[in-house]
Amino acid sequence: MGTENRTSAAPASAPRTFSYRISQLIGFLVGARFFMALLLKFALYVSTFFLFNQEENLRQFVFDFRVHGIIFCAVLSILAGGIINQFYDVEKDHLIKPFRTRLQSFLKQKYFLYAYIILNTVSLGVAFFISYRVFLFYLLYQFLMWFYSHKLSRLLILNNLTFVALTLYPFFGMLVYYRTFSGKVMMMAAFLFLMLLMIDIIKDTLTAKADRIFGYTTIPIYFGKKTASVISVFLLISTLLVSAVILYGIGFYRIMGWYFIAGFAVILTAVFQMFRNTRNARFITLNLLRLWIFIGILAMLADGIVQKY
Numbered sequence: 001m002g003t004e005n006r007t008s009a010a011p012a013s014a015p016r017t018f019s020y021r022i023s024q025l026i027g028f029l030v031g032a033r034f035f036m037a038l039l040l041k042f043a044l045y046v047s048t049f050f051l052f053n054q055e056e057n058l059r060q061f062v063f064d065f066r067v068h069g070i071i072f073c074a075v076l077s078i079l080a081g082g083i084i085n086q087f088y089d090v091e092k093d094h095l096i097k098p099f100r101t102r103l104q105s106f107l108k109q110k111y112f113l114y115a116y117i118i119l120n121t122v123s124l125g126v127a128f129f130i131s132y133r134v135f136l137f138y139l140l141y142q143f144l145m146w147f148y149s150h151k152l153s154r155l156l157i158l159n160n161l162t163f164v165a166l167t168l169y170p171f172f173g174m175l176v177y178y179r180t181f182s183g184k185v186m187m188m189a190a191f192l193f194l195m196l197l198m199i200d201i202i203k204d205t206l207t208a209k210a211d212r213i214f215g216y217t218t219i220p221i222y223f224g225k226k227t228a229s230v231i232s233v234f235l236l237i238s239t240l241l242v243s244a245v246i247l248y249g250i251g252f253y254r255i256m257g258w259y260f261i262a263g264f265a266v267i268l269t270a271v272f273q274m275f276r277n278t279r280n281a282r283f284i285t286l287n288l289l290r291l292w293i294f295i296g297i298l299a300m301l302a303d304g305i306v307q308k309y
Contacts (some may be wrong), residue, residue, distance in 0.1 A: 027106040029114065029289060033082030041075045043168055043297045050304025060309075069130045069259050070177065072172035073086075076123035081166070082143035083116040088149045094260040102116045134173075141169055156217040160204070164196045187246045192238040195293055198232050202286045205229070207278065229274050232285075236274070240267050257305035259296060266292050 029035070048071070049061055056064060086093065087109060093101045104112075120142050125136040142164060152162045168189065175185065204211065204218040205228050211218050220228040247260040270288055273281040 013019070021104040023103065027103040028112070029043045030100050031083060031086050031104045031107070031112055032079045033086075034079065037078045038083065039294070039297075040078055040167075040170070042272070043075060044071050044174065046297055046301045046304070047171060048178070050300055050308070051188065052174050052180040054178070054180060065172075066130055067177070068127055070134060070173065071170075073127045073130075074125045074173070075117045076126075077138055077141050077145065078170070080116050080123070080142065081149070083112050083119070084146055085149045085153075085158040087112060087116075087263065092207070092214045092216075094205050104246070136274050137173055138169045141166075144169075149283065155214045156222050158234065159216070159218065160197060160200045164193055165198050165250065167196055168193065183250055184246070187242060187249070191246060192241045192293070193241060194235050195289055198239070199286060199289050199293075200236045201228055201232055201235070202282050202289075205282050206286065226277065228281075230276050233271055233274050236267050236271050240264065247271060255299050255306060259299040259303075263292065 048067065049058075053061060054237065061067065065261045086104065090101070090104075090109070093104075123138055123142070124135060127138045144162070148162045148166060149160075171189075175181070175189075201219055205220040205225050208218065208220045208225065212221050219231060221233075243260045244261050247257055250260075251257050266288065270285045273285040273288075
């Protein structure tokens, strides 16, 4: 009788154990911003081959293991940066992202820190085998990611500028690797810089209450939400002007040209939403701009394929 009870209880406990492990895995992926890292990896490959790379054909690019190694180091460093950022923001995330925090709670913080050390170590190890310059490049990147999470994320204006700079840092590395310095590339970088800066400022308006509680000094807290909206509108108009310059340079008959033409409508919609000055309008604008960046990556991919093949 006792044997039967133990036998029948085993299958019931197994699913619970399996589901718990799956929850731990999902919690780790969410805590490390895994899906964001995948998106940045995709963006790095697309921009590297179709924007920075001016000489290599597809076969040469595929077998350029230095490039793959550099991007691999970037992805590992981004994952590590996501972990250390959530480690310092865990209290604020409890308030503004309860579901994500609940998922992360399946895994103890010490395991996140172990993963942070391992990811950074592997990244630096691979970088060292590529070259000492790549090693120093990613050593600085990892230090800045930690310093941003530890200190800079709480400082007025520096938090926004550092966030954008760190997001663009791997792209700057590929730009230097290929030495592709041109007006077109610089204007594309300015466009992306402005878009990311707007996204970060708008995000700060949505998390202002939590930021104030936990000692973060952001533009909406220091200057007020109305001023933050005015700054966002100014950045949107600046983005509109940069888009016009890029469109003039690449022409109207390319896929990227169509992207920037459609972008005028997107940016004007965002301006209209910001003038409404409501939480729902800011939320719509935030996700609209995020979506438009993703569409821009797809447009660059399609445009590159058409132009090269």
